[in-house]
Amino acid sequence: MAVAHQGKIVLYSYWRSSCSWRVRIALNLKEIPYDIKPVSLIKAGGEHHSNEYREINPMEQLPALHIDGCTLVESLSIMQYLEETRLQRPLLPSDVVKRAKVREICEVIVSGIQPLQNLSVLIHVGEEKKDAWAKHWITRGFRAVEKLLGSSAGKYCAGDEITLADCCLVPQVFNARRFHVDLRPFPIILRIDRDLERHPAFVAAHPSNQPDCPPDTK
Amino acid sequence: MAVAHQGKIVLYSYWRSSCSWRVRIALNLKEIPYDIKPVSLIKAGGEHHSNEYREINPMEQLPALHIDGCTLVESLSIMQYLEETRLQRPLLPSDVVKRAKVREICEVIVSGIQPLQNLSVLIHVGEEKKDAWAKHWITRGFRAVEKLLGSSAGKYCAGDEITLADCCLVPQVFNARRFHVDLRPFPIILRIDRDLERHPAFVAAHPSNQPDCPPDTK
CATH class of the missing domain: 3.40.30.10 (Glutaredoxin)
Incomplete structure:
Protein backbone atom coordinates (compact mmCIF):
# COMPACT_ATOMS: atom_id res chain seq x y z
CA MET A 1 0.00 0.00 0.00
CA ARG A 89 -24.66 15.28 -12.65
CA PRO A 90 -26.12 16.49 -9.31
CA LEU A 91 -26.73 13.75 -6.74
CA LEU A 92 -28.88 15.90 -4.46
CA PRO A 93 -32.15 17.48 -5.63
CA SER A 94 -32.31 21.28 -5.69
CA ASP A 95 -35.48 21.42 -3.55
CA VAL A 96 -34.54 21.69 0.15
CA VAL A 97 -37.20 19.28 1.43
CA LYS A 98 -36.26 16.67 -1.17
CA ARG A 99 -32.59 17.12 -0.24
CA ALA A 100 -33.54 16.40 3.38
CA LYS A 101 -35.44 13.30 2.28
CA VAL A 102 -32.39 12.03 0.37
CA ARG A 103 -30.07 12.66 3.31
CA GLU A 104 -32.60 10.98 5.61
CA ILE A 105 -32.47 7.73 3.60
CA CYS A 106 -28.68 8.01 3.43
CA GLU A 107 -28.41 8.40 7.21
CA VAL A 108 -30.74 5.49 7.96
CA ILE A 109 -28.34 3.31 5.94
CA VAL A 110 -25.05 5.01 6.83
CA SER A 111 -25.65 5.37 10.56
CA GLY A 112 -28.64 3.11 11.24
CA ILE A 113 -27.67 -0.07 9.39
CA GLN A 114 -24.10 -0.34 8.08
CA PRO A 115 -22.19 0.43 11.31
CA LEU A 116 -24.04 -2.37 13.08
CA GLN A 117 -23.09 -5.01 10.53
CA ASN A 118 -19.59 -4.01 9.57
CA LEU A 119 -16.65 -6.32 10.00
CA SER A 120 -15.15 -4.84 13.17
CA VAL A 121 -18.49 -5.03 15.00
CA LEU A 122 -19.21 -8.58 13.84
CA ILE A 123 -15.81 -9.68 15.14
CA HIS A 124 -16.90 -8.37 18.56
CA VAL A 125 -20.30 -10.03 18.32
CA GLY A 126 -18.60 -13.39 17.75
CA GLU A 127 -18.71 -16.09 15.09
CA GLU A 128 -21.72 -17.88 16.52
CA LYS A 129 -24.09 -14.92 16.78
CA LYS A 130 -22.89 -12.69 13.95
CA ASP A 131 -25.27 -13.78 11.19
CA ALA A 132 -28.41 -13.38 13.31
CA TRP A 133 -27.10 -10.04 14.60
CA ALA A 134 -26.47 -8.64 11.09
CA LYS A 135 -29.81 -9.94 9.83
CA HIS A 136 -31.67 -8.31 12.72
CA TRP A 137 -30.24 -4.81 12.18
CA ILE A 138 -30.43 -4.88 8.40
CA THR A 139 -34.06 -6.01 8.55
CA ARG A 140 -34.95 -3.30 11.08
CA GLY A 141 -33.28 -0.65 8.93
CA PHE A 142 -34.78 -1.85 5.65
CA ARG A 143 -38.24 -1.75 7.22
CA ALA A 144 -37.67 1.99 7.81
CA VAL A 145 -36.07 2.57 4.40
CA GLU A 146 -38.98 0.82 2.63
CA LYS A 147 -41.45 3.02 4.52
CA LEU A 148 -39.52 6.21 3.66
CA LEU A 149 -39.28 5.14 0.01
CA GLY A 150 -43.06 4.70 0.00
CA SER A 151 -43.39 8.47 -0.06
CA SER A 152 -40.12 9.53 -1.73
CA ALA A 153 -39.43 7.01 -4.50
CA GLY A 154 -40.09 7.39 -8.18
CA LYS A 155 -37.93 5.36 -10.50
CA TYR A 156 -35.18 5.68 -7.88
CA CYS A 157 -35.02 6.41 -4.12
CA ALA A 158 -36.07 10.05 -4.41
CA GLY A 159 -38.05 10.71 -7.56
CA ASP A 160 -36.79 9.82 -11.01
CA GLU A 161 -33.20 10.98 -10.70
CA ILE A 162 -30.38 8.97 -9.14
CA THR A 163 -29.25 10.56 -5.85
CA LEU A 164 -26.86 9.88 -2.98
CA ALA A 165 -29.59 7.69 -1.47
CA ASP A 166 -29.23 5.25 -4.37
CA CYS A 167 -25.43 5.27 -3.93
CA CYS A 168 -26.02 4.10 -0.34
CA LEU A 169 -28.88 1.68 -1.02
CA VAL A 170 -27.37 -0.63 -3.64
CA PRO A 171 -24.28 -1.68 -1.59
CA GLN A 172 -26.52 -2.24 1.44
CA VAL A 173 -28.79 -4.58 -0.55
CA PHE A 174 -25.68 -6.58 -1.51
CA ASN A 175 -24.76 -6.86 2.18
CA ALA A 176 -28.32 -7.89 3.02
CA ARG A 177 -28.03 -10.75 0.53
CA ARG A 178 -24.69 -11.82 2.00
CA PHE A 179 -26.43 -12.23 5.36
CA HIS A 180 -29.46 -13.96 3.78
CA VAL A 181 -31.93 -11.26 4.79
CA ASP A 182 -35.42 -12.03 3.48
CA LEU A 183 -35.93 -9.14 1.06
CA ARG A 184 -39.46 -10.06 -0.03
CA PRO A 185 -41.07 -7.59 2.42
CA PHE A 186 -39.18 -4.75 0.67
CA PRO A 187 -40.55 -4.54 -2.90
CA ILE A 188 -39.53 -0.92 -3.50
CA ILE A 189 -35.95 -1.55 -2.38
CA LEU A 190 -35.81 -4.62 -4.64
CA ARG A 191 -37.22 -2.79 -7.64
CA ILE A 192 -34.75 0.10 -7.35
CA ASP A 193 -31.83 -2.26 -6.84
CA ARG A 194 -32.87 -4.24 -9.93
CA ASP A 195 -33.22 -1.08 -12.01
CA LEU A 196 -29.75 0.07 -11.04
CA GLU A 197 -27.90 -3.20 -11.42
CA ARG A 198 -27.29 -2.58 -15.14
CA HIS A 199 -26.46 1.11 -14.87
CA PRO A 200 -22.85 1.53 -16.12
CA ALA A 201 -21.78 3.65 -13.11
CA PHE A 202 -23.10 0.98 -10.74
CA VAL A 203 -21.68 -1.91 -12.76
CA ALA A 204 -18.19 -0.34 -12.77
CA ALA A 205 -18.40 0.21 -8.99
CA HIS A 206 -19.52 -3.36 -8.21
CA PRO A 207 -17.18 -5.44 -6.01
CA SER A 208 -16.74 -8.06 -8.73
CA ASN A 209 -15.31 -5.40 -11.06
CA GLN A 210 -12.66 -4.12 -8.65
CA PRO A 211 -8.93 -4.67 -9.22
CA ASP A 212 -8.59 -6.26 -5.77
CA CYS A 213 -11.50 -8.70 -6.16
CA PRO A 214 -10.04 -12.20 -5.77
CA PRO A 215 -10.24 -14.01 -9.14
CA ASP A 216 -12.12 -16.98 -7.65
CA THR A 217 -15.07 -14.81 -6.49
CA LYS A 218 -15.59 -13.01 -9.82
CA MET B 1 -47.97 11.94 22.99
CA ARG B 89 -25.74 31.80 12.33
CA PRO B 90 -24.18 29.34 9.83
CA LEU B 91 -23.16 25.99 11.30
CA LEU B 92 -21.08 24.91 8.31
CA PRO B 93 -18.04 26.91 7.09
CA SER B 94 -18.27 28.45 3.61
CA ASP B 95 -15.00 26.83 2.47
CA VAL B 96 -15.73 23.44 0.83
CA VAL B 97 -12.78 21.58 2.37
CA LYS B 98 -13.64 22.90 5.85
CA ARG B 99 -17.26 21.84 5.30
CA ALA B 100 -16.00 18.34 4.50
CA LYS B 101 -13.88 18.35 7.66
CA VAL B 102 -16.92 19.34 9.76
CA ARG B 103 -19.10 16.65 8.18
CA GLU B 104 -16.28 14.13 8.66
CA ILE B 105 -16.22 14.72 12.42
CA CYS B 106 -20.02 14.62 12.49
CA GLU B 107 -20.08 11.28 10.67
CA VAL B 108 -17.45 9.69 12.90
CA ILE B 109 -19.75 10.49 15.85
CA VAL B 110 -23.14 10.00 14.15
CA SER B 111 -22.32 6.77 12.32
CA GLY B 112 -19.09 5.57 13.95
CA ILE B 113 -19.88 5.96 17.65
CA GLN B 114 -23.46 6.71 18.64
CA PRO B 115 -25.24 3.86 16.78
CA LEU B 116 -23.02 1.32 18.55
CA GLN B 117 -23.86 2.58 22.03
CA ASN B 118 -27.50 3.50 21.71
CA LEU B 119 -30.18 1.93 23.86
CA SER B 120 -31.60 -0.56 21.36
CA VAL B 121 -28.15 -2.00 20.60
CA LEU B 122 -27.17 -2.21 24.27
CA ILE B 123 -30.36 -4.17 24.99
CA HIS B 124 -29.18 -6.69 22.38
CA VAL B 125 -25.67 -6.79 23.78
CA GLY B 126 -27.08 -7.71 27.19
CA GLU B 127 -26.87 -6.27 30.71
CA GLU B 128 -23.61 -7.98 31.60
CA LYS B 129 -21.53 -6.86 28.64
CA LYS B 130 -23.10 -3.52 27.75
CA ASP B 131 -20.82 -1.17 29.68
CA ALA B 132 -17.61 -2.67 28.29
CA TRP B 133 -19.14 -2.69 24.80
CA ALA B 134 -20.13 1.00 24.93
CA LYS B 135 -16.76 1.98 26.42
CA HIS B 136 -14.89 0.13 23.66
CA TRP B 137 -16.68 1.82 20.75
CA ILE B 138 -16.72 5.30 22.27
CA THR B 139 -12.99 5.06 23.03
CA ARG B 140 -12.21 3.86 19.50
CA GLY B 141 -14.26 6.70 18.01
CA PHE B 142 -12.87 9.39 20.28
CA ARG B 143 -9.34 8.32 19.37
CA ALA B 144 -10.22 9.16 15.74
CA VAL B 145 -12.08 12.37 16.64
CA GLU B 146 -9.15 13.60 18.76
CA LYS B 147 -6.79 12.94 15.85
CA LEU B 148 -9.07 14.77 13.36
CA LEU B 149 -9.43 17.69 15.79
CA GLY B 150 -5.63 17.89 15.97
CA SER B 151 -5.66 19.41 12.50
CA SER B 152 -9.12 21.04 12.38
CA ALA B 153 -9.74 22.56 15.82
CA GLY B 154 -9.36 26.15 16.85
CA LYS B 155 -11.45 27.30 19.77
CA TYR B 156 -14.06 24.75 18.63
CA CYS B 157 -14.04 21.54 16.50
CA ALA B 158 -13.38 23.33 13.21
CA GLY B 159 -11.68 26.65 13.69
CA ASP B 160 -13.05 29.36 15.95
CA GLU B 161 -16.72 29.18 14.99
CA ILE B 162 -19.22 26.71 16.38
CA THR B 163 -20.28 24.18 13.74
CA LEU B 164 -22.42 21.05 13.39
CA ALA B 165 -19.41 19.08 14.64
CA ASP B 166 -19.71 20.79 18.03
CA CYS B 167 -23.45 20.02 18.08
CA CYS B 168 -22.53 16.34 17.72
CA LEU B 169 -19.50 16.31 20.01
CA VAL B 170 -20.95 17.67 23.25
CA PRO B 171 -23.78 15.10 23.62
CA GLN B 172 -21.31 12.31 22.82
CA VAL B 173 -18.97 13.47 25.59
CA PHE B 174 -21.93 13.29 28.00
CA ASN B 175 -22.58 9.70 26.88
CA ALA B 176 -18.89 8.87 27.28
CA ARG B 177 -19.06 10.04 30.90
CA ARG B 178 -22.20 7.95 31.51
CA PHE B 179 -20.21 4.89 30.46
CA HIS B 180 -17.14 5.96 32.49
CA VAL B 181 -14.86 6.30 29.46
CA ASP B 182 -11.42 7.54 30.45
CA LEU B 183 -11.33 10.94 28.72
CA ARG B 184 -7.80 11.93 29.77
CA PRO B 185 -6.28 10.77 26.44
CA PHE B 186 -8.53 13.28 24.64
CA PRO B 187 -7.42 16.77 25.73
CA ILE B 188 -8.82 18.62 22.70
CA ILE B 189 -12.24 16.99 23.08
CA LEU B 190 -12.24 17.88 26.79
CA ARG B 191 -11.21 21.48 26.18
CA ILE B 192 -13.91 22.08 23.57
CA ASP B 193 -16.55 20.42 25.74
CA ARG B 194 -15.52 22.60 28.69
CA ASP B 195 -15.62 25.77 26.58
CA LEU B 196 -19.12 24.97 25.36
CA GLU B 197 -20.66 23.90 28.64
CA ARG B 198 -21.57 27.49 29.55
CA HIS B 199 -22.72 28.58 26.11
CA PRO B 200 -26.42 29.54 26.43
CA ALA B 201 -27.51 27.49 23.38
CA PHE B 202 -25.78 24.42 24.81
CA VAL B 203 -27.06 25.05 28.35
CA ALA B 204 -30.66 25.31 27.15
CA ALA B 205 -30.27 22.06 25.15
CA HIS B 206 -28.76 20.09 28.05
CA PRO B 207 -30.75 17.05 29.25
CA SER B 208 -31.12 18.51 32.75
CA ASN B 209 -32.94 21.52 31.29
CA GLN B 210 -35.53 19.54 29.35
CA PRO B 211 -39.22 19.51 30.31
CA ASP B 212 -39.19 15.69 30.46
CA CYS B 213 -36.10 15.41 32.66
CA PRO B 214 -37.18 13.54 35.82
CA PRO B 215 -37.02 15.97 38.80
CA ASP B 216 -34.76 13.66 40.83
CA THR B 217 -31.99 13.71 38.17
CA LYS B 218 -31.86 17.50 37.79
Missing part, protein backbone atom coordinates in the same frame (compact mmCIF):
# COMPACT_ATOMS: atom_id res chain seq x y z
CA ALA A 2 1.75 3.16 -1.21
CA VAL A 3 0.53 6.62 -0.14
CA ALA A 4 -1.24 8.67 -2.80
CA HIS A 5 0.45 11.58 -4.57
CA GLN A 6 -0.97 15.08 -4.88
CA GLY A 7 -2.69 15.91 -8.15
CA LYS A 8 -4.30 12.59 -8.90
CA ILE A 9 -7.60 11.58 -7.33
CA VAL A 10 -7.03 8.38 -5.40
CA LEU A 11 -9.62 6.28 -3.61
CA TYR A 12 -8.44 3.99 -0.85
CA SER A 13 -10.89 1.18 -1.35
CA TYR A 14 -11.59 -2.48 -0.64
CA TRP A 15 -13.58 -4.39 -3.24
CA ARG A 16 -16.27 -5.60 -0.83
CA SER A 17 -16.42 -2.56 1.49
CA SER A 18 -19.90 -1.09 1.06
CA CYS A 19 -18.69 2.35 2.17
CA SER A 20 -15.97 2.37 -0.52
CA TRP A 21 -18.57 1.18 -3.01
CA ARG A 22 -20.88 4.16 -2.28
CA VAL A 23 -18.08 6.57 -3.19
CA ARG A 24 -17.09 4.57 -6.28
CA ILE A 25 -20.67 4.92 -7.55
CA ALA A 26 -20.71 8.69 -6.90
CA LEU A 27 -17.34 9.17 -8.64
CA ASN A 28 -18.54 7.11 -11.62
CA LEU A 29 -21.88 8.93 -11.87
CA LYS A 30 -20.06 12.24 -11.96
CA GLU A 31 -17.52 10.79 -14.41
CA ILE A 32 -14.60 11.84 -12.22
CA PRO A 33 -11.47 9.84 -13.15
CA TYR A 34 -9.74 8.23 -10.16
CA ASP A 35 -7.17 5.62 -9.28
CA ILE A 36 -7.83 2.90 -6.74
CA LYS A 37 -5.39 2.03 -3.96
CA PRO A 38 -6.61 -1.28 -2.61
CA VAL A 39 -6.47 -1.62 1.20
CA SER A 40 -7.25 -5.16 2.29
CA LEU A 41 -9.58 -5.60 5.27
CA ILE A 42 -8.39 -9.22 5.48
CA LYS A 43 -4.68 -9.44 4.63
CA ALA A 44 -2.23 -9.39 7.57
CA GLY A 45 -5.01 -8.79 10.11
CA GLY A 46 -6.34 -5.90 8.02
CA GLU A 47 -4.19 -3.30 6.27
CA HIS A 48 -6.66 -0.65 7.51
CA HIS A 49 -5.16 -1.18 10.99
CA SER A 50 -1.60 -0.44 9.81
CA ASN A 51 0.22 2.61 11.16
CA GLU A 52 0.49 3.90 7.62
CA TYR A 53 -3.26 3.76 6.94
CA ARG A 54 -4.16 5.09 10.39
CA GLU A 55 -2.42 8.31 9.36
CA ILE A 56 -4.76 8.49 6.37
CA ASN A 57 -7.96 7.54 8.23
CA PRO A 58 -7.79 7.55 12.03
CA MET A 59 -11.03 5.54 12.17
CA GLU A 60 -9.08 2.70 10.47
CA GLN A 61 -11.95 2.28 8.04
CA LEU A 62 -12.46 2.56 4.31
CA PRO A 63 -12.77 4.59 2.21
CA ALA A 64 -10.50 7.62 2.13
CA LEU A 65 -10.26 9.93 -0.85
CA HIS A 66 -7.21 11.89 -1.81
CA ILE A 67 -8.48 14.86 -3.81
CA ASP A 68 -7.63 18.53 -4.37
CA GLY A 69 -4.50 18.17 -2.23
CA CYS A 70 -6.27 16.83 0.85
CA THR A 71 -7.44 13.54 2.24
CA LEU A 72 -11.10 13.10 3.10
CA VAL A 73 -12.72 10.29 5.07
CA GLU A 74 -16.30 9.17 5.87
CA SER A 75 -18.21 8.18 2.74
CA LEU A 76 -21.19 10.51 3.13
CA SER A 77 -18.97 13.50 3.83
CA ILE A 78 -16.83 12.61 0.80
CA MET A 79 -19.89 12.32 -1.45
CA GLN A 80 -21.18 15.69 -0.28
CA TYR A 81 -17.75 17.20 -0.99
CA LEU A 82 -17.92 15.80 -4.53
CA GLU A 83 -21.43 17.22 -4.82
CA GLU A 84 -20.26 20.68 -3.73
CA THR A 85 -17.12 20.78 -5.88
CA ARG A 86 -18.09 18.79 -9.00
CA LEU A 87 -21.37 20.25 -10.10
CA GLN A 88 -21.97 17.94 -13.08
CA ALA B 2 -50.07 14.08 20.65
CA VAL B 3 -49.13 14.57 16.99
CA ALA B 4 -47.73 17.97 16.04
CA HIS B 5 -49.84 20.52 14.15
CA GLN B 6 -48.77 22.29 10.99
CA GLY B 7 -47.34 25.79 11.36
CA LYS B 8 -45.46 25.37 14.62
CA ILE B 9 -42.00 23.86 14.73
CA VAL B 10 -42.14 20.81 16.96
CA LEU B 11 -39.24 18.62 18.04
CA TYR B 12 -40.02 15.08 19.13
CA SER B 13 -37.35 14.70 21.77
CA TYR B 14 -36.25 12.71 24.81
CA TRP B 15 -34.24 14.56 27.44
CA ARG B 16 -31.31 12.13 27.45
CA SER B 17 -31.29 11.19 23.74
CA SER B 18 -28.00 12.47 22.34
CA CYS B 19 -29.47 12.66 18.83
CA SER B 20 -32.35 14.88 20.03
CA TRP B 21 -29.81 16.96 21.92
CA ARG B 22 -27.76 17.66 18.76
CA VAL B 23 -30.83 19.13 17.07
CA ARG B 24 -31.82 21.13 20.17
CA ILE B 25 -28.37 22.77 20.11
CA ALA B 26 -28.65 23.62 16.40
CA LEU B 27 -32.15 25.08 16.85
CA ASN B 28 -30.96 27.14 19.82
CA LEU B 29 -27.83 28.39 18.04
CA LYS B 30 -29.97 29.57 15.15
CA GLU B 31 -32.51 31.02 17.60
CA ILE B 32 -35.38 29.12 15.97
CA PRO B 33 -38.35 28.91 18.35
CA TYR B 34 -39.72 25.37 18.78
CA ASP B 35 -41.95 23.32 21.01
CA ILE B 36 -40.90 20.01 22.47
CA LYS B 37 -43.07 16.89 22.34
CA PRO B 38 -41.44 14.50 24.77
CA VAL B 39 -41.30 10.87 23.62
CA SER B 40 -40.12 8.57 26.38
CA LEU B 41 -37.57 5.89 25.49
CA ILE B 42 -38.40 4.21 28.80
CA LYS B 43 -42.11 4.55 29.58
CA ALA B 44 -44.36 1.62 28.55
CA GLY B 45 -41.48 -0.22 26.83
CA GLY B 46 -40.61 2.94 24.90
CA GLU B 47 -43.08 5.36 23.33
CA HIS B 48 -40.80 5.44 20.25
CA HIS B 49 -42.00 1.91 19.48
CA SER B 50 -45.69 2.93 19.48
CA ASN B 51 -47.72 2.68 16.26
CA GLU B 52 -48.32 6.42 16.46
CA TYR B 53 -44.65 7.35 16.64
CA ARG B 54 -43.65 4.77 14.02
CA GLU B 55 -45.75 6.78 11.56
CA ILE B 56 -43.62 9.82 12.42
CA ASN B 57 -40.25 8.05 12.37
CA PRO B 58 -40.17 4.55 10.89
CA MET B 59 -36.76 3.96 12.48
CA GLU B 60 -38.52 4.25 15.87
CA GLN B 61 -35.79 6.59 17.03
CA LEU B 62 -35.54 10.16 18.18
CA PRO B 63 -35.58 12.92 17.12
CA ALA B 64 -38.13 13.92 14.52
CA LEU B 65 -38.77 17.53 13.56
CA HIS B 66 -42.06 18.87 12.33
CA ILE B 67 -41.20 21.97 10.29
CA ASP B 68 -42.43 23.81 7.18
CA GLY B 69 -45.36 21.41 6.88
CA CYS B 70 -43.30 18.23 6.80
CA THR B 71 -41.72 15.80 9.22
CA LEU B 72 -37.99 15.19 9.05
CA VAL B 73 -35.97 12.47 10.77
CA GLU B 74 -32.27 11.65 11.26
CA SER B 75 -30.47 14.32 13.26
CA LEU B 76 -27.71 15.15 10.78
CA SER B 77 -30.16 15.43 7.91
CA ILE B 78 -32.40 17.67 10.06
CA MET B 79 -29.48 19.93 11.00
CA GLN B 80 -28.45 20.27 7.36
CA TYR B 81 -32.04 21.17 6.46
CA LEU B 82 -31.95 23.91 9.11
CA GLU B 83 -28.62 25.05 7.71
CA GLU B 84 -30.05 25.27 4.19
CA THR B 85 -33.31 26.97 5.13
CA ARG B 86 -32.36 29.19 8.11
CA LEU B 87 -29.31 31.06 6.98
CA GLN B 88 -28.69 32.96 10.21
